[in-house]
Amino acid sequence: MITLKNIDIFYGRIHAVKRVSLHVDPGEIVALIGGNGAGKTTLLCAISGLIRPARGEILHKGESIARRSPDKIVRSGLSHVPEGRLVFKPLSVEDNLLLGAYGRFSLKARRQIKNDLAEVYAMFPVLKQRRGQCAGTLSGGEQQMLAIGRALMARPGILLLDEPSMGLAPNITREIFRHIVMLRDRFGLTVLLVEQNAKSALRVADRGYVLETGRIILQGPADELLANKDVQRAYLGRDVDL
């Protein structure tokens, strides 16, 4: 679905991402974990076209997208749920969702968009309850659902999720992750998930990559990474001897 080969990204003279290669197969949930400043968000932004990598190849459905503009990338079926959700706070919940379908809006598509809206409401009933409310008045968990719903309105085949659990209470986090699994199981969506909350992410993921200071130092099936002592020490906050 997505294949990255030897991606190098610079911020000025800082080498933020170094020779990263990874792939996500259709129907997979892949977690990208790592500490603060490891380059996770940078990498997601490079995939969705918000940052240009200095070198390397990004393939989406076999086509190179490294030089494509972000809007074209969204239209080709790749949606990005940004870190911190970034909902349009003064706009209503429903307008936020409709903006997600902006890229494919046309008179003909109106009915389809309406159906999709109903589907998002069915998945997140709380958004329907608050459809007329300003997005800024929602709780953090609800805003996260809104951000995911907005991304779904573009009818993507693959979803890039950046820190969906950030700032959320554990029980809300669990619910968000349950929804992520459901998106894959019920709608066949492919998910690339960036998380600092490594434990929750690896529990729902099929595979994972561990990013450290811009480099991938470990990769493998999620259960293997969960059991890896290096990962436990660094990201799961568990001491090995316990």
Add this chain to the structure above:
Amino acid sequence: MYWQPEYECIGRQRLEQIQLERLQSTLNRVSRNVPFYRKKFEDLDIDPYDLGCLEDVRRLPFTTKDDLRDNYPYGLFAVPLREVVRLQATSGTTGKPIVVGYTRSDINKWSDLVARVLVAGGVTKDDVVQIAHNYGLFTGGFGFHYGAERIGASVIPSSGGNPRRQVTIMQDYKTTALVSTPSYALYLADVMDEMGVSPNALNLKYGLFGGETWSEAMRQEIQQRLNIMATDDYGISEVMGPGISGECAQRRGLHVNEDHFLVEIVDPETLAPRPLGEPGEMVITTLAKEAFPLIRYRTGDLTRLIDEPCACGRTSRRMDRVLGRSDDMLIIQGINVFPSQIEALLLDVEGVEPHYQIVVEREAALDKATVLVEAPQALFTDRIREAQQTIQALKKKLDTELGISFEVKLVEGKSLERSQGKAVRVVDKRTF
């Protein structure tokens, strides 16, 4: 039948992506965690992060058996010892063995890789697998044991030795698959003849043989005499043990588990890469090992890669049966030994001169090794008892240090053949 078809039948392009990802993360880990590699990369001014494609691996330095020996025991481990759940060892060049470690996840992957080899050789969960490799520091026994258990087969850890008991077990436990060295399988066939046991009365169907060089003729003989399908498997302890490659029912070369091992063939003299399909020394880079990763390890085994589709459906490249060694290592009774090791042991014993010859032959399908040592004339005429003691001491020493039972013969000074002033150290009369 496949064990992990998602990897065994993977397309070349996808495979190369996975190999690249794993190679990059392996290099990141070794240059961070293994001082030996970090120093080596720095000395040669190589930036391991600057590796863009699989061919770039050729810019990296080789790892040799001497490197492993110099870093004995734990110098090349990439994880702290408390994360290692298993240690195995193999013989080194001058007495020092090589210690290899495995994390829990390494053991897990190892089991799956051996399971692939077993399944390719015909084994299913309904089989009764008799593992007649030595259990112990040698990787053969435990490697196959975990793989067979992973499949869900019934495993008999009969280990090596006591051939009559092996045959009895085969009869009584209704063994369907035998895992051993090929020479041991032929030896068992002889023992069956002696015991009056007909192979047709047994339940044996498959034989998975490895650990030493063997030939197509030997395969035919084993298949005929034991009435089984005999497949070849390959593994070396330094890299992991069994599970590196194994034959499928086509029996035309060993499928390499390429998602875990990056295999190159180089010229043993110039170390330059050989064109695909040409014979040379096999060099292996591990792609997913945690505890004991190796970068471009020179195996010393001569073979070639076969890059043709196989009728079994596996897409991996195959390696030809091992054609020989690029160094002077001998494999006697399934144990690796260098002449220099034997020399070092001989020199430790008093009254023995540093002139010796190792003669290896096949007797009743088993290796028989004899060491001829030159001794002072006096020992033969006046001090026969002393000569006997020397022989016994030598035998015991060779057996305890190397694990190989040698015959020892004392010969008169200067009686051993010398070519151009240099003694012929090894006479290998075995035909493969």
